[in-house]
Amino acid sequence: MTLHEVTRLTGVSAQQQYVSLYTDLLQTVRDLGLLRRRQGYYVTRMSIVLGALLAVVACMILLGNSWHQLWLAGALALVLVQVAFLSHDSAHRQIFRSNARNDLTARILAGCVLGMSVSWWRSKHNKHHAAPNQADRDPDVQLKVLAFTPDAVVERGPVGRWFAARQGWLFFPLLTLEGVGLHASSLTHLLRRGATRADRIDAAVVASRIGVYVGALYFLLPPGKATAFLGLQLAVFGVCLGAAFAPNHKGMPIVPPGMKLDFLRRQVLTSRNIRGGILTDFAMGGLNYQIEHHLFPSMPRPTLRRVRPLVREYCELHGIAYAEVGLFTSYKIVVDYLNNVGLRARDPFDCPLAAELRSTGGPSAGGRGDLA
Structure with a gap:
């Protein structure tokens, strides 16, 4: 069923649906006391x-x-x-x-x-x-040293393109x-x-x-x-x-300039979790739970592990891809992605929902990602 069909049958706009997905999850997390300070x-x-x-x-x-x-x-x-x-x-x-x-x-x-x-x-x-991984808004994908999109590679001179082919x-x-x-x-x-x-x-x-x-x-x-x-x-x-x-984000989909996504999908689809135990938590400062951290920026670090199963189940229920790999696998993905940025002519955000949002002018993420 498309978003337009859901809207016609329920009378609920696509934007309201998208916002509700995150607010429902947030309310559940609050009710469980998972946002309390530690x-x-x-x-x-x-x-x-x-x-x-x-x-x-x-x-x-x-x-x-x-x-x-x-x-x-x-x-x-x-x-x-x-x-x-x-x-x-x-x-x-x-x-x-x-x-x-x-x-x-x-x-x-x-x-x-x-x-x-x-x-x-x-x-x-x-x-x-x-705006994680959004080409025109995220400063972490606008670095002068590294290229994260094919356009960034094309804009460079011969030396820059040589470097980009080996930057991984x-x-x-x-x-x-x-x-x-x-x-x-x-x-x-x-x-x-x-x-x-x-x-x-x-x-x-x-x-x-x-x-x-x-x-x-x-x-x-x-x-x-x-x-x-x-x-x-x-x-x-x-x-x-x-x-x-x-x-956390390198090798995940790059959101094209101007594209609008709802907050839940924006944060989940552009982030990657790293599997591991206490040692991984210590070495990465809890940032291995990157999806949960982006959804709940003020959540205390030790709570991220507890909320992970809830978020993963919620994403599976709503058909939202939830990326999680081992640490060394993630590094392999990062190196491969960076080495091939200028060689892969593909939609930087290959996602059916994104195509739907292009046609509907779906909701923006707004400012929920702010630290405040």
């Missing part, structure tokens, strides 16, 4: 992570001038990845009931501990959540530069022309954190060891953080 979980986790951070710093001071410091560089990177996940959760207002407390926690974790701008990240991430294999090596890129993007955003007073304060905090960290390294270690420590820490941080974000 402050005890987060306080415990933050205490452990910050304790680990202090332990690494203490070991660095005690070890002194030694090449064994490189082991601590790797350990520091892994701890900072966990700090990044906590900052992400706080910026999504998953931790406290108070928005102000969530925002303050995110600023402290991002600015003072990581040396990054939470305002820059929130602005970019809001756009991503509102180069993707993980490029992640070693992700840490540097995040710091640079933060400062560029904060120091831009027209920056607000709050941006200037954030810029001072971020710059101070970076300056103190780099200065302390070169005070503690000779230049060669300090440079090696800094380079390894940033490389491991970039690879681990990027490897947690990469499987």
Whole structure:
């Protein structure tokens, strides 16, 4: 039965049907208490992570001038990845009931501990959540380094097209530069022309954190060891953080510019879950439940595992494809997709519902993907 037939028989518009699909699911989740904050979980986790951070710093001071410091560089990177996940959760207002407390926690974790701008990240991430994988709206598919659509490949010169044909294999090596890129993007955003007073304060905090960290390294270690420590820490941080974000949307359908989709289908059809247990949850910061995270951005991390069976069953009931694969399978998909972006002449969103929506001018996702 087509959407038009359902509308004629029930008197309910397609837009009302689409909105109802998500609101019905959301109401069920609320009734089950799955959106309640888990402050005890987060306080415990933050205490452990910050304790680990202090332990690494203490070991660095005690070890002194030694090449064994490189082991601590790797350990520091892994701890900072966990700090990044906590900052992400706080910026999504998953931790406290108070928005102000969530925002303050995110600023402290991002600015003072990581040396990054939470305002820059929130602005970019809001756009991503509102329109994941939409070619003209999602900043995560509008990167200058990587091409995500055939049109993006065509627009490049010979060198750019050569790179695009191999970008899948180069993707993980490029992640070693992700840490540097995040710091640079933060400062560029904060120091831009027209920056607000709050941006200037954030810029001072971020710059101070970076300056103190780099200065302390070169005070503690000779230049060669300090440079090696800094380079390894940033490389491991970039690879681990990027490897947690990469499987979530890359290789999933790209939504053409201007296409309107209802919120439920927009979030589910463009996202991918990663199967695994406690270790996967830890390594990916809960982002392995990407579908549930996109449907309920403020849901606490430990609850995502509990809501997954409900969401999966709901999607199956309504004929909505629910993507879930193993971690290494997801990486294979990402590499294959990136290597073949310019070679596959196909509809970037090959979905019967999308074709139906093209003809009906179906509903927009609206702003439900925002962090707020």
